[in-house]
Amino acid sequence: MRIDVLTVLPGLFDCFLKEGVIGKAISSGKVEVKVHNIRDFTTDKHRVVDDVPYGGGPGMVLKPEPIFRAYDELTKEGEKPYVLLTEPWGEKFNQEMAVELSKKPRLMIICGRYEGVDERVKSLVDREVSIGDYVLTGGELPAMVIMDAVLRLIPGVLGNLESLRADSFSDRGLLGYPNYTRPAEFRGMKVPEVLLSGHHKKIESWRKEQSLRKTLERRPEIIENLKRKGLLTKEELE
Numbered sequence: 001m002r003i004d005v006l007t008v009l010p011g012l013f014d015c016f017l018k019e020g021v022i023g024k025a026i027s028s029g030k031v032e033v034k035v036h037n038i039r040d041f042t043t044d045k046h047r048v049v050d051d052v053p054y055g056g057g058p059g060m061v062l063k064p065e066p067i068f069r070a071y072d073e074l075t076k077e078g079e080k081p082y083v084l085l086t087e088p089w090g091e092k093f094n095q096e097m098a099v100e101l102s103k104k105p106r107l108m109i110i111c112g113r114y115e116g117v118d119e120r121v122k123s124l125v126d127r128e129v130s131i132g133d134y135v136l137t138g139g140e141l142p143a144m145v146i147m148d149a150v151l152r153l154i155p156g157v158l159g160n161l162e163s164l165r166a167d168s169f170s171d172r173g174l175l176g177y178p179n180y181t182r183p184a185e186f187r188g189m190k191v192p193e194v195l196l197s198g199h200h201k202k203i204e205s206w207r208k209e210q211s212l213r214k215t216l217e218r219r220p221e222i223i224e225n226l227k228r229k230g231l232l233t234k235e236e237l238e
């Protein structure tokens with residue numbers, strides 16, 4: 001998969017693209033992520049990317065021209081990307097969308113700043129996406145959240161151990177099971193016996209039950225959604 005990111009703050013992506021699972025996936029060539037500074041697609045001496053909003057109002061708006069120039073330049077060759085725009089009021093990002101996006105061969109993520117992008121930029125966009133009902137200062141952190149959730153799903157990106165984990169849980173949006181490590185008792189708090197039993201079938205079923213129970217308690221709508229889609233097995237429904 002290739003992802004092109006358009007932003008006026010490319011430096012925000014430096015650590016994200018160097019460290020951890022994502023950093024390894026890029027350095028090993030499993031995925032390609034290119035971050036482009038919108039300013040590099042301006043043509044004036046001052047490399048202006050924003051301007052005051054028509055009709056008045058606070059702040060500045062990202063101009064359409066540099067973004068369109070970047071899009072035209074980056075899509076001259078190769079497969080057309082599926083274009084995302086991060087927006088506070090976009091479609092809510094979730095695991096289902098992450099799975100869908102992970103199947104695209106190429107993505108482009110346009111990150112707004114200030115008051116946002118000129119509305120005409122949206123003519124380039126396939127999906128306006130929000131990572132939650134709160135207002136951030138720009139679209140770069142949402143872009144990193146989306147890339148993290150999507151790239152981890154690309155085959156080969158996660159280590160074997162990780163990929164063997166019951167990802168069918170998180171891929172269905174179920175909440176995770178409790179994790180423990182040594183010591184077996186800490187300040188009077190003991191690790192559940194089943195996890196010390198070495199009985200893999202019992203451990204797996206305990207974890208599944210914990211995940212379903214936690215999801216039912218905290219996010220019952222996820223269970224209802226899975227039921228409606230027939231994505232819960234008979235024993236999971238019991």
Ligand SMILES: CN1CCCC[C@@H]1Cn1ccc2ccc(-c3n[nH]c(N)c3C#N)cc21
Nearest residue numbers: 086087112113130131132136137138139142
């Ligand atoms: C504050 N400032 C004036 C009010 C409108 C937003 C603006 C800041 N801003 C500019 C571009 C931009 C893109 C995404 C987001 C964003 N916020 N919350 C989310 N879940 C987001 C996503 N995804 C915020 C952005």
